[in-house]
Amino acid sequence: MTTMTALVLREFGTMAVEQVPHAAIGEDEVQIAVSHTGICGSDVHGFTGENGRRFPGQVMGHESEGTIAALGAGVSPELFPHGQRVTFNPVVVPVEDAEAFDGREQHCPRKHVIGVRADLPAAFADLVVVPARNVVPIHPEAPRGSGALVEPLAVAAHAVRRSSVVAAQRVLVAGGGPIGQSLVIALRMTGVEQIVVSEPDPARRDLVALLGAIAVDPLAADSAVYDGVVAAFGAPADVAFDAVGVSATLANCLAAVSLGGTVCLVGMGAPHVDLDAFSVSTAERTIVGTFTYSADAFREASRWIEQPGLGIEHLISAVISPHEAPAMFTQLAEGHGPAGKVLVAFNEPGAARGEETS
Template sequence: MRSLVLEDFGRLTLHHEEEPHPPAGCVAVAVAYSGICGTDIHGYTGSNGRRRSGQVMGHEASGVVLSTAADVVGVSIGDRVVINPLVGCGACGACLRGQAQQCPDQSVIGVTPSSPGAYADVVIVPAGNLVALPAALSLRLAALVEPLAVAVHAIELGRPQRGEVVAVLGGGPIGQSVVLALSVLEPQARVLISEPNADRRRLCTDLGALPFDPGSTGAGAPTDLVIDAVGHPATYAAALSTTRRGSRTVVIGLHSQQVTIDAFALTTGERSLHGSYCYTPTDLRRAVDVLTTRPQQAATLVSTVVSPEESAATFDWLASPAPPAGKVLICFTDTNEPVAAHR
């Protein structure tokens, strides 16, 4: 099988190796499409410290079950699925509550170096980390489930209400996912988008958001909820300066590890600041529902699809100052042809 290996920071190579076999409790998934995440780009360049040389990245994947371990039940060869890359210990309080994103011993397929990811023809996944797909949802669009679940989780934490003003800071793929998810989860909200890149801003406005500049005195009425998809000191400041008293801010973005905030505005304004990380299994299923409800709009989030052979050059492009507006997918399997299932 083919796999994309991060040989070193800034160097991705295509390897050919034996196909892995699923150990107990796991399945092998033939990868159809795998999305390139912003954190993978930062891992590729070495800027975030969360990737290691020699690993196979990729955690946003759709595909078809290829084989299963003998003890796996409830999963059939040929099932169309997306993977939940977040693997909890299964025994702590967080896992037992269905909150594996809070598990202190979690690992992430394609992020944790010891868990090879979905930039490969085949990825090994615990059987409990599969999300079944409806027949109406294409495998191509299904590759958007994982980033969309990130957006759904943040929206759930923010609790938008009918008629509220919601500002999304950052119009990259996650910000775009937030705008799309809001159109289904709270369609009566007035959604604003702050994004300096014209192409990304236009994509978000085509989804129904209104452009705004949080630094402008004419930015409009104070917002009720901010979802920060950047996580930069400037966006933290913008969240506090553009919101009404008693408002909520949910931060998804991980741009900066350390920030200084206006504690006076946070405290005296009784504003809340909430971190958001990954998703729950319920969020993933709701993301599937959003994509099934808005397939035409979701299709606009995909800028291009490349082959594994084109991926090294694609990563160089994505790490450049002029990346595409939306998501880039790697296609590992021609989904017009049946996958040769086997054990």
């Protein structure tokens, strides 16, 4: 039996490197030899058991890049040449629903998400099998590992679209973690130049400054976010993105956005938040929800990683082996991770590989 090296959520709070059977390749599927998979905040919450969307025994992972390793019988080798560098969109819509939900795939009630669905081994492994229609090519000259950034960049691309941001607007981002960082990239790709990021961690403030944003510490004073926005722009923000999703960051966004402005909820730090309803109704502010992305937004994000001068490389703080990953999950769960994204490298020099067993 052919096995592969995988990170298995053995129990909540415990990750293990194990040899597991790899998934069979369906007729319309592609097998990808994974090179890098990013650790998402939702993976960390799954590791701790907080979000209720990951389960013991599961192989998680949905932010990945790799190369084409094998094809199902119905997949064209001309369209998917062996060794091609690719990523994959983890939001899978059934074929029979594809036309009805074209352009809004995230709304399909029968969709599933690779890395979330517990019965499908996902991308914290040497190999992952995905539908061919979800495979997206990566430019050969894009920075190594940057394909694992496409998924969080797609979240940001979709949020910016949902908020109808235009280049001349003043924008606040609450939260300078990987999604906040991705929002800075998405806003810059939209032409926005006036960006303030509110972030308490000094290392993350330094990182978003490298990306071209003005960083402020929300803990410096009670009105630090509002004061920082007005100091930077000379006026409140037109649009604010809450990349954290807790009561405090939502309140800061509402306080710092102009009358008639928009607040977009991107982060999901808490299932329930306190809301000052009067700050929405009397100021005629709009609250916009956003979740994952459309297939088109994902493809758009895949093109960004090849753009020179964006600073994509700053989003990657560490590349580790599978054997280093269990300790990193524990570190991230304790809130002690690096400023940017951590990638786990598979099929790379020094990384463990699967083996043939009888």
